[in-house]
Amino acid sequence: MAGIYVHIPFCRSKCFYCGFYSVASLHLREPYVTALCREMELRKAYLSAQETIDTLYFGGGTPSCLPEEDIEIIIHNLTCHWKLSKQIECSIELNPEDATPDKLRGLRRLGFNRLTIGVQSFNDHVLKQINRTHTVARALAAIEQAAGCGFDNIGIDLIIGLPGYTTTDLEKDLCILNSLPLSHLSVYILSIDNNSVFEKLLQKGKFKPWEDDVLAEQYLLVSDYMKNIGFEHYEISNFAKNSKYSRHNTAYWQQKRYIGLGAAAHSYDLDSRQWNISNIKTYIDTLSKDQLYFEKEILTKRDKYNEYIMTGLRTMWGVSLEVLTTEYAEFWKDVVRKKDEWIDRGFMRETDRKLRLTERGWLISDDIFSGLFSLS
Numbered sequence: 577m578a579g580i581y582v583h584i585p586f587c588r589s590k591c592f593y594c595g596f597y598s599v600a601s602l603h604l605r606e607p608y609v610t611a612l613c614r615e616m617e618l619r620k621a622y623l624s625a626q627e628t629i630d631t632l633y634f635g636g637g638t639p640s641c642l643p644e645e646d647i648e649i650i651i652h653n654l655t656c657h658w659k660l661s662k663q664i665e666c667s668i669e670l671n672p673e674d675a676t677p678d679k680l681r682g683l684r685r686l687g688f689n690r691l692t693i694g695v696q697s698f699n700d701h702v703l704k705q706i707n708r709t710h711t712v713a714r715a716l717a718a719i720e721q722a723a724g725c726g727f728d729n730i731g732i733d734l735i736i737g738l739p740g741y742t743t744t745d746l747e748k749d750l751c752i753l754n755s756l757p758l759s760h761l762s763v764y765i766l767s768i769d770n771n772s773v774f775e776k777l778l779q780k781g782k783f784k785p786w787e788d789d790v791l792a793e794q795y796l797l798v799s800d801y802m803k804n805i806g807f808e809h810y811e812i813s814n815f816a817k818n819s820k821y822s823r824h825n826t827a828y829w830q831q832k833r834y835i836g837l838g839a840a841a842h843s844y845d846l847d848s849r850q851w852n853i854s855n856i857k858t859y860i861d862t863l864s865k866d867q868l869y870f871e872k873e874i875l876t877k878r879d880k881y882n883e884y885i886m887t888g889l890r891t892m893w894g895v896s897l898e899v900l901t902t903e904y905a906e907f908w909k910d911v912v913r914k915k916d917e918w919i920d921r922g923f924m925r926e927t928d929r930k931l932r933l934t935e936r937g938w939l940i941s942d943d944i945f946s947g948l949f950s951l952s
């Protein structure tokens with residue numbers, strides 16, 4: 577089983593917190609779709625034709641800004657090269673302003689069965705401050721319309737730590753969320769990304785991030801609230817109801833094979849990782865000459881151990897002591913004593929021969945990961 581990720585790097589405008597690779601223009605849309613289809617043709621052997629594709633994810637950027645015809649062309653080409661499972665999880669990221677009834681019906685017709693709607697906040701003032709192009713009313717209508725069109729696996733993204741976004745605002749947002757037909761929440765603590773507008777404002781002293789203890793309080797508030805309303809906190813940033821975990825992202829965390837198509841997209845084949853050039857124009861030009869432009873890293877056993885720690889401990893499933901003491905014993909023996917200290921301090925739990933981080937552990941996960949990594 578394997579996954580396919582399709583990256584659509586176009587946005588209508590640039591959000592102030594965003595450091596992802598995307599451009600605020602659609603003018604290269606057509607040649608980009610042509611290039612994507614060419615990339616599939618050239619890389620079809622990356623995943624075996626026999627392998628069943630279990631998850632398909634359209635991310636961005638803003639994939640929902642593509643017209644239905646373009647998405648149909650992409651899906652048609654995918655099905656020419658790979659065998660999509662009948663039970664495939666087919667997800668697309670959707671901006672609220674794109675969620676018209678026509679668009680939503682079109683996505684259903686194309687086979688999408690999971691939506692991630694980029695809400696970010698249910699506060700219009702905050703949305704303006706981060707340069708989002710939708711309003712709260714539009715986001716609420718998008719969720720209701722999606723449910724009305726038959727989507728029963730709808731998730732939203734929220735960001736905590738935005739300027740002016742208080743704990744009271746967060747409590748109000750969680751109450752609104754609880755009234756909506758949602759089965760998934762991704763919640764991110766604002767990070768100041770390189771090349772984002774917030775990074776520049778910070779450098780000029782025009783932006784003051786919230787203190788760490790406020791962010792920790794808000795993160796734990798979200799976690800408690802979501803658990804009280806029946807969601808599982810299954811990954812550092814993700815909550816799901818009725819086991820509607822993101823199967824696509826869970827496959828990343830469980831080191832399953834996937835191909836990433838499009839500018840800046842990453843791929844993984846169990847032994848190496850590779851990533852396409854992060855430049856739309858170069859991506860299109862290279863593929864128009866039937867060539868690929870990517871970098872590749874072969875993973876050593878040490879890399880695989882480090883990835884196992886980092887991805888496994890992000891999730892509620894944790895890491896297996898069996899795997900650590902057999903497959904990765906040479907690295908684990910040097911750091912094993914640290915786990916007892918984290919268990920004593922309430923950041924980690926050991927049950928059923930599995931190690932898992934607690935919610936407080938997730939808050940300091942970067943420190944825990946770097947403490948357990950094996951460095952050459």
Ligand code: SF4
Binds near residue numbers: 586587590594596
């Ligand atoms: S957050 Fe999403 S919509 Fe906003 S600029 Fe980044 S990729 Fe585009």
